[in-house]
Amino acid sequence: MIGRRHTVLQWNMGIYYDRDLSEDVRRSRLGVLGTLVAEHAPSIVALQEAPEDLQRQRVLGPRYQVISAPGGIATVILQPAWKVLDYSGMERWRALVVLIDPRAGGLGLGFWNMHLSILFKDSEERRALARCEPLADLRRFRAHHPARGEIVSGDFNLEPHDSSMTGRDGFHARGDPEWVLSKASRRDMSYRPLYNATLSALQRGGPPYGSRCRGKSTHSAGPWSMPDQALVSAEIVRCGKPKVTFLTHAGSTALCDVHRGFPDRKVGSDHLPLLIEFTA
Numbered sequence: 001m002i003g004r005r006h007t008v009l010q011w012n013m014g015i016y017y018d019r020d021l022s023e024d025v026r027r028s029r030l031g032v033l034g035t036l037v038a039e040h041a042p043s044i045v046a047l048q049e050a051p052e053d054l055q056r057q058r059v060l061g062p063r064y065q066v067i068s069a070p071g072g073i074a075t076v077i078l079q080p081a082w083k084v085l086d087y088s089g090m091e092r093w094r095a096l097v098v099l100i101d102p103r104a105g106g107l108g109l110g111f112w113n114m115h116l117s118i119l120f121k122d123s124e125e126r127r128a129l130a131r132c133e134p135l136a137d138l139r140r141f142r143a144h145h146p147a148r149g150e151i152v153s154g155d156f157n158l159e160p161h162d163s164s165m166t167g168r169d170g171f172h173a174r175g176d177p178e179w180v181l182s183k184a185s186r187r188d189m190s191y192r193p194l195y196n197a198t199l200s201a202l203q204r205g206g207p208p209y210g211s212r213c214r215g216k217s218t219h220s221a222g223p224w225s226m227p228d229q230a231l232v233s234a235e236i237v238r239c240g241k242p243k244v245t246f247l248t249h250a251g252s253t254a255l256c257d258v259h260r261g262f263p264d265r266k267v268g269s270d271h272l273p274l275l276i277e278f279t280a
Contacts, residue, residue: 003280006042006044006081006280007276008042008151008276008277009046009275010045010154010276011272012115012271013029013072013269014265015049015072016052016071021179028249030057032060032061032268033047035164036250037059038251042078043078044115045060045074046074046111047072048072048094050068053212060076063078063086064080067087068089068096069096070094072115073096074113075096075111076164077100082103083100084098084100084247087099092116093116094115095112095113095115095154097113099145103234107239109150109151111151111153112152113156116156117157127186135170141280142192148235151231151278152171152234155228157227158227159226159227160199160226165196173194175196175199180194180234183234193233194232195233195242196230197231197244197276198226199242199244200244203249208224208261210223210225210226211225211226211246211272211273211274212228228271235280239279240278243277245275245277246272246274250273253267255273257267
């Protein structure tokens with residue numbers, strides 16, 4: 001299948017829940033968003049903790065359609081590239097699914113934008129949440145749209161190697177595209193394997209080593225983590241291996257502190273944006 005190249009900008013802006021955020025920082029993060037959109041021209045933008053008034057900020061331009069869900073979830077679609085068929089926010093958790101078809105022809109998608117909860121939850125509680133609430137909705141969607149490609153993007157608040165990300169009773173996502181292609185089957189869509197394209201960002205061999213950094217850490221894994229991820233189905237992998245890049249600059253503006261190399265919350269948020277490139 002020959003498709004067209006598309007890009008997704010994925011970012012947890014850290015605005016929605018931070019009621020003490022200064023107006024200067026808020027404006028800076030909106031400016032970063034506008035610069036990234038102008039620089040990379042994504043056809044899909046997936047935001048978590050976005051401001052409620054994102055549509056009124058006019059940082060995205062008139063060609064983009066903003067679709068919002070409770071809890072700061074916003075998916076933004078470039079209308080000349082994609083036709084929006086339907087969309088739905090989830091009732092029990094922070095997620096939004098948008099059904100889109102490429103206007104130039106090609107693979108139709110179900111694009112999921114999600115933000116799994118971390119507040120007041122330990123690791124095992126987050127794993128239980130990942131195995132329950134999201135998967136019921138994912139499987140319901142797959143039953144109704146078995147021929148569509150699928151992208152699940154967002155802030156999972158879990159590491160790519162966590163059992164709830166890799167396991168069959170979880171998101172069933174691995175960093176090996178060949179494994180995804182070998183396991184794909186229309187007969188068992190409930191347990192659809194997904195390729196975790198986020199791990200491709202580490203192949204460049206240098207920092208940053210994740211999308212979020214806590215600075216000093218007592219964990220053996222170190223200060224960097226990868227809660228922000230992009231999972232894609234076999235239909236998309238067959239069109240070409242997706243690629244993810246951690247963005248450290250918005251134009252000439254550095255998103256990481258020049259001394260420590262960690263995400264600078266005074267400029268951007270505590271999460272680095274991801275650029276996801278795929279063909280469909």
